[in-house]
Amino acid sequence: xxxxxxxxxxxxxxxxxxxxxxxxxxxxxxxxxxxxxxxxxxxxxxxxxxxxxxxxxxxxxxxxxxxxxxxxxxxxxxxxxxxxxxxxxxxxxxxxxxxxxxxxxxxxxxxxxxxxxxxxxxxxxxxxxxxxxxxxxxxxxxxxxxxxxxxxxxxxxxxxxxxxxxxxxxxxxxxxxxxxxxxxxxxxxxxxxxxxxxxxxxxxxxxxxxxxxxxxxxxxxxxxxxxxxxxxxxxxxxxxxxxxxxxxxxx
Numbered sequence: 001x002x003x004x005x006x007x008x009x010x011x012x013x014x015x016x017x018x019x020x021x022x023x024x025x026x027x028x029x030x031x032x033x034x035x036x037x038x039x040x041x042x043x044x045x046x047x048x049x050x051x052x053x054x055x056x057x058x059x060x061x062x063x064x065x066x067x068x069x070x071x072x073x074x075x076x077x078x079x080x081x082x083x084x085x086x087x088x089x090x091x092x093x094x095x096x097x098x099x100x101x102x103x104x105x106x107x108x109x110x111x112x113x114x115x116x117x118x119x120x121x122x123x124x125x126x127x128x129x130x131x132x133x134x135x136x137x138x139x140x141x142x143x144x145x146x147x148x149x150x151x152x153x154x155x156x157x158x159x160x161x162x163x164x165x166x167x168x169x170x171x172x173x174x175x176x177x178x179x180x181x182x183x184x185x186x187x188x189x190x191x192x193x194x195x196x197x198x199x200x201x202x203x204x205x206x207x208x209x210x211x212x213x214x215x216x217x218x219x220x221x222x223x224x225x226x227x228x229x230x231x232x233x234x235x236x237x238x239x240x241x242x243x244x245x246x247x248x249x250x251x
Contacts, residue, residue, distance in 0.1 A: 001195060003036040005069040010061070013047040013090060016074025023072055041068075045097070046076025046090035056093030065097065096163070105166045126151070126166055133169060138191060145191070147172045147205035158244035170205025177203055213250070221250045 009024055011017035024040055031038045043061040044052050052058075056076075065071050076090040105122055108114035116122055130149040138145055148170035153161060155168075169177070178187055178194075213224050221228070231247035234240070241247070 002034075003038075003196065005036070006039045006041070006067070007070045007072060008061075008064050008068040009040055009042040010045040010065075010071060010073045011042065011048070012045050012074040012076040013078050014075050016046075016076065018074075020072060020074040027072075045073070045093045047078055047081050049093060050081060050084075050088075050090060056088070056090050057096040062097065107166075122166075130167060136190070138175075143174075144172045145175045146170065147208065157246070169203070170207070171203045173204060173208055175203075215250070217251065219250050221248065224250045 007027070009020050011020040020042075027038055027040075030036065041064055043064055044058065045061055046056055049056050049058055049061065073094075076094055078090070081090050104111070105116050105125055106114050107116050107118060107122060109118065116125060133146045133149050136145040137143065146169055150168040150170065152164035152166075152168055156164060171177070175191075176194075178192065181187065211226065213219065225247065227245070227247035228250050229247065231241045231245055232249045232251065235249045236251075
């Protein structure tokens with residue numbers, strides 16, 4: 001099956017351009033070998049975008065990402081921009097990109113053409129969407145499509161919370177958001193077969209992705225969590241974790 005895809009390249013900063021260039025070369029070689037056609041467009045994000053436009057995520061970049069079939073991101077950030085205020089740094093481009101591609105209510109006062117009032121109406125709409133997602137079944141075999149729907153404001157905290165999606169979907173094994181819906185598209189069918197390579201992503205419900213934790217000494221913590229790793233490392237080096245971190249030391 002020959003593929004025709006549009007890919008947005010976001011080299012970003014630091015080692016990002018080098019990594020992106022190498023990855024693009026590999027993709028183009030694959031396209032030639034298997035007779036695919038990949039149209040690649042390179043656009044700025046992060047510090048490089050700040051230098052060119054004064055904005056870590058220019059509108060041109062976000063618009064192109066929404067229309068693309070895939071996005072390849074290099075890296076963003078660097079000491080050069082550390083003195084900028086929060087919200088203006090290169091990393092803000094990533095948050096804005098997630099916001100631009102996430103699941104958001106068309107909230108009045110937040111979105112340009114928002115019509116949903118904040119408060120009770122927003123809460124009712126999110127509850128209704130969550131219930132319908134959890135009730136969704138695959139018509140072929142009745143399998144559950146969505147295992148869980150999370151409210152970021154109940155499971156996360158920190159200064160970037162305002163940029164989080166209104167809902168985070170935890171898909172059941174074998175399911176994920178389509179390439180089109182991740183970029184704002186609306187495919188005709190609710191469920192469709194994925195005929196492209198699916199190597200890994202962050203869509204599956206976290207409860208279905210267990211991990212193994214190995215240590216050179218006993219771990220007294222009965223329920224270690226991925227969030228505990230960073231806190232543990234910091235404490236081992238005598239550094240106190242900041243207030244926004246949710247993890248615990250496993251020792």
